[in-house]
Amino acid sequence: MRRVKHLIFWLVVIGIILLLFSSHVIAENDFHRQRYALVEIIKAEVKETGDFLNQEALDERVIDALLKVPRHEFVRDTERPYAYANRPLPIGHGQTISQPYIVAVMTDLLKLKKTDRVLEVGTGSGYQAAILAELVDSVYTLEIVEPLAKQAAENLKRTGYDAVHTRIGDGYYGWEEAAPFDGIVVTAVASHIPPPLIKQLKPGGRMIIPVGAQFMTQYLVLVTKDDDGKVTTRQILPVSFVPLTGKH
Amino acid sequence: MKPRLSLLAAVAIISASALAYEILLMRLFSIIQWHHFAYLMISLALLGYGVSGVFLALNRDRLAQHFPAAIMANMLLFSLLAPACFLLAQQIPFNPAEMLWTPVQLLYLCGIYLILALPFFFAANVVGLSLYRYKSQVSSIYAADLFGAGLGSAGVILLLSIMFPEKILTVLMLSGLLATLLVSSYTFNAPKYWTIASVIIGLAVIFAPTGWMTLKVSPYKSLNQLLQVPGTKIIDRYSSPLGLISVVKSEITPLRHAPGLSLNATTEPPEQLAVFTDADNMTAITRYDGNPETLGYLDQTTSALPYHLKQHSDILILGAGTGSDILQAGYHAIKHVDAVELNPQIIDLVQRKYADFAGYLYSSAHVNVHVDEARGYLAATDKTYDLVNISLLDAFGASTAGLYSMAENYLYTEQAIREYLRHVSANGYLSITRWIKIPPRDEPKLLVTVINALKDANVRQPGQQIIMIRGWQTSTLLVKNGNISAEEISRLKQFCTERSFDLVYYPGISESEVNRFNIQQQPYLYEAAVALLGDQSRAFIDAYKFNIEPATDDRPYLFHFFKWRTLPEILSLLGTGGSFLLESGYLLLIAALVQAMLASLLLIALPLWLWKSKLGIEPGSGSHLRILVYFFCLGLAFLFIEIAFIQKFILILHHPLYAITVVLSTFLLSAGAGSYFSTKLSSRTEKSAFMLPMAAIALLSIGYSLGFEAIAGFLLKTGSLSRYLFSIILIAPLGFCMGMPFPMALANISRTAPALIPWAWGINGCASVISAILATLIAMQFSFTVLIFLAVILYGVAAWCFPKWVQA
Known part of the structure; x- marks a missing residue:
């Protein structure tokens, strides 16, 4: 009788361990499934509203990056259930992680090549840096809010993006030692585009800036420097909306 | 008892x-x-x-x-x-x-x-x-x-x-x-x-x-966002009814507040202190050591345009704030500046507390600072200026998110523009700088308003007097008191090319010249300017997906852009991040109205249905319905009139705060007196007694409303004390009469069905809540005048439903 009890006890213990383990696997699988579903939503939205991008679909490499980077690893535990919802999420310290659709569009607009060097001003949670790291060899990212910078560095390390160069500090002067850059992402909105950042952009390079408040990107500014060093901007509404109806 | x-x-x-x-x-x-x-x-x-x-x-x-x-x-x-x-x-x-x-x-x-x-x-x-x-x-x-x-x-x-x-x-x-x-x-x-x-x-x-x-304070407000930066701290706090001011110093990372800076700029701002009003609306006090070279960045913004078209000697800055427009004028060696700012605490910061830091900007010999509201200042002076300047008076965040939609603003109305132009000397300019919004909303609306103001002033070809440019962040609209010359156009082009700013409009512009440096999907503003100045103006306004009907003093809502027609399209774009297109301020107002109506219905109808006898309503008696309508109409009408006249008198008294205080307290105090006096009428034997105050209300409010221009014209010419005094004299009789209908009917009920007094009190409360929200919506959609007329009709309905007269 005692042996039977013993057996049952051990069976229960092993069962619980297996259950815990499998729940982890199920959760991972679930996140994986949600990530794929999210990318499908993003693809559909780009297709619907893609005229502002002058293209029907996102670059395949951007899509691959979105499919690979585990967004749930870059948000707080409380937000994990919403990690793959197409919406911005709070990450603490009054900051947010952008809506995945906006991240995808911003990344695509940079038109990055594998060998490119990219600077990000405003690391936030590190998610955008991880996406960039999937696309290019060198990513440099700066964050002025110390606890956020530390958390992001940890997130990046944990998810295997340790090649991303992180630094705590002011982004106004860019990253002089690593300049010039092929692409710059300014996620922390400033009152103006810092002249030093324009200087650190390579001829032919692109800079992207979301404009608006937390939780609400109003438009994107794409700064391009042509081969002669002439700088122009494009103001992009990330949705398909024309203010006028009909012909006049 | x-x-x-x-x-x-x-x-x-x-x-x-x-x-x-x-x-x-x-x-x-x-x-x-x-x-x-x-x-x-x-x-x-x-x-x-x-x-x-x-x-x-x-x-x-x-x-x-x-x-x-x-x-x-x-x-x-x-x-x-x-x-x-x-x-x-x-x-x-x-x-x-x-x-x-x-x-x-x-x-x-x-x-x-x-x-x-x-x-x-x-x-x-x-x-x-x-x-x-x-x-x-x-x-x-x-x-x-x-x-x-x-x-x-x-x-x-x-x-x-x-x-x-x-x-x-x-x-x-x-x-x-x-x-x-x-x-x-x-x-x-x-x-x-x-x-x-x-x-x-x-x-x-x-x-x-x-x-x-x-x-x-919400962590998403800009004060708290800045305080995340290491080395920042609040060094001063001041409070007034105009707002809570916080001064922030950043010891490690410089602040660098320079909105609208050209992409070609190489200079950055000197040391700055940030000034927040209500934890938002950041502006900056800039360190000035007397060397204009350090202010070079201020010449790299769209608002610097008028200084490059002509040499000015005497200018007026409306909404001077912490002084960046004055520094900009100083950089361009302007001989004399009149600066008008509403908030004395902001002036005090620059003039006294941080005078040394700001280089005694507000005490310098060529600057005269006036604590006043822009239109109040202008009404009291006949002086003319080479340039009247209004720059970025609201913060970007609030401006773009539709948060100001229901806030009245008398700075950007047809009448205001006419007033500004009256103070611009021959061949001088009015300059208005605003944030760029995509798709454009306030800029086309401001354009329509300006064009209408020019037409009202009998300008035959408004297009000959307008220039507009834009960067990626700000746009500047110039209105000249005279026709724009070829010399000015060539200077304009040079100014824009050097700074990579885009031409939006000047007389004679061609489409090939626009949308070159800061490229928008379409040259929206150019198209708007051409259409609005041409024959297609009405069709353009109607076809635009946002409300760009001109703002007037009777409907002073520059920031109200909502159109019902566009709502379905915007709703379909919400998932893709289109929420910024939603004019949320207006929709929230509608949501609040619906909520208030539902709650009132619940509070009034449910008890009526469930506990009729408990409320004190006698079976078979229909008088309670008359009571319901009477007190409901009264609740609506009282606030309609109060709100409309507060707004009307703001225009005469100018200072929004003092105006609201004086008008509101006069209304309430005189209504109190009216209520006290009403016992005399209630005891009268003839039934028509209760009609007297209602008739007086209708007469007075319609009279004031129709004759308002004349009243305002007369009062604006008098001194500030007499303006307040006359306003009180005008409002008091109206308030006095408005204080009577409520207690008279209640006194009457106390004789017939005293049990219904608390119920009537509750109905009046519900109606007041609905009224506060509804009044704003009606004023936005129609005008304050319509609101007053509606109130008179409501008083009429109330008079008709007056609970059965019983002699005391």
Whole structure:
């Protein structure tokens, strides 16, 4: 009788361990499934509203990056259930992680090549840096809010993006030692585009800036420097909306 | 039975505190959240008045039996809950920006409503219960209520000028306790423990550490965003009814506030101190050592354009703020600057506290600073200027998110533009700089407004006098008092090319010249300017997906862009991040109206359906329906007139704050007097007595409304003291009459069906809440004049439904 009890006890213990383990696997699988579903939503939205991008679909490499980077690893535990919802999420310290659709569009607009060097001003949670790291060899990212910078560095390390160069500090002067850059992402909105950042952009390079408040990107500014060093901007509404109806 | 003077005083104190609490909550929520939510929460929290009416109607006799205890308990509860409920409400992690993404935010919002309604519920109980208890003397109680409200509205403005808003919560609590002490000692001779309890609580509040009453500002407001940066700290705080000012110093990372800076700029701003109003709307005080070279960055913004077209010697800056426009003028060696700023505390910062830092900017010989409202200043002077400048008066964030949609703004109306142009000397300019919005909203609306103003001033070809340029962040619109010359056009082109700014419009522009440096999907603003200046203006305005009808003094809503027609399209874009297209301010107002209507329906119709006899309605009697309509119409009409005339008189008195205080308190105090006087009419034998005040209201308000231009024209020519005096003389008789219909009908009910008094009080409360929201919507859609006429019709309906006349 005692042996039977013993057996049952051990069976229960092993069962619980297996259950815990499998729940982890199920959760991972679930996140994986949600990530794929999210990318499908993003693809559909780009297709619907893609005229502002002058293209029907996102670059395949951007899509691959979105499919690979585990967004749930870059948000707080409380937000994990919403990690793959197409919406911005709070990450603490009054900051947010952008809506995945906006991240995808911003990344695509940079038109990055594998060998490119990219600077990000405003690391936030590190998610955008991880996406960039999937696309290019060198990513440099700066964050002025110390606890956020530390958390992001940890997130990046944990998810295997340790090649991303992180630094705590002011982004106004860019990253002089690593300049010039092929692409710059300014996620922390400033009152103006810092002249030093324009200087650190390579001829032919692109800079992207979301404009608006937390939780609400109003438009994107794409700064391009042509081969002669002439700088122009494009103001992009990330949705398909024309203010006028009909012909006049 | 007559109420004692001490009870009337206590009722007045509670009413004063409740009205002060309402205004205070708006200030507090403007600081910790954003002002449009402040408006919403308060108007809905006022539903506490409606709930109180129903509560009293159902429990009237039980409460009347224990009148002293009930009154004192309600007074104590109000005074305790006024601060407690605010402190509790600010603990709720409500974030309006997340509302479209996270449904739980709606629950938070409801939670805040419920919590904030509680103090109003108890305050309303005090008045409602007293009305019922002293049925035969309703006019005295109602007069005390209105007198109190009048004093409260003036008192809270005074308090806001001398102490921080969060500290005023303590004052309100103490005044509630004072009311309790008054009635417990003088009215009821109540047991000692009431007095002891009040005194102990009062002493505890006075001597308690003040740390518990701190404001919890949303982490998403720009002040808190900046404070995340290491080395930043608030070094000064000032409070006034115009806003809470925080000065922030950043010791490690420079601030660098230079909105609209050209992409070609190589210079950056000198050291700066950030100045926030209500934890938002950041501007900067810039260090100036007297060397204009350090200000080079100010020449790299669109607002520098007028200085490059011509040499100016005398200019006017409206909304001078912390002085960056004056520095810009200084950089261009302007000989004389008149600077107008509404908020004296901002001037004081630059003129005294940080004078050394700012290089004694406001004390320099060529700058004259005027503490005044822009239009008030202009109305009082005949001086003309080479340049009248208005730059970026609202912060980018609030401006683009549609938050200002329901805020009246008299700076950008047809009449305002005409007034500015009257003060521009021949061949001088009016310059208006605004934030770029994509897709454009306020810029086309401002263009229509300017074009209309020019046409009104008999300018045949407005297009010959307009120039517009834009960067990626700001646009500048110039209106010249004269035709633009070829020389100016060539200077304009040079200015824009050097700074990579885009030409939007100048007389003779071609499409190939636009949209070159800061490329928009289409040259929206150029298309708008060409269409609006041509024959297609009306068709363009109609076909535009946002409301760009010109703003006028009768409909002063430059930031109201909402069009119902566009709503379905925008809703379909929400998932892709199109939420910024939603003019959320307007929609929230609609949502609030729907909520208030549903709640009122619930509060009025449900008890009527379920507990008809408990309410005191006799079976088979139809008179209660007349009572319902009467008090509902009265509630709507009173606030319609009050709100419309406050807005009308702001134009005469100019200073929004003083205007609101003077007009509101005159209305309430004179209505109080009217209520007191109404007993004389109520005792008259002829039935027409009650018609007198209604007829007077209709005559006076229609008269004022039709003759307003003449009245304003006359008053604007007089001195400031006489303007206030005349305004009071004009408003007082109207208020006096408006104070009568409510107590007269109540006195009449007290003779026929006294049980219905609390119910009528509740109906009036519900209607007032709906009225506050509806008035804004009607003014936005139509105009203030329409609002006044509607109110007169409502008074007419009320007169028709006056409860059956019974002689006293």
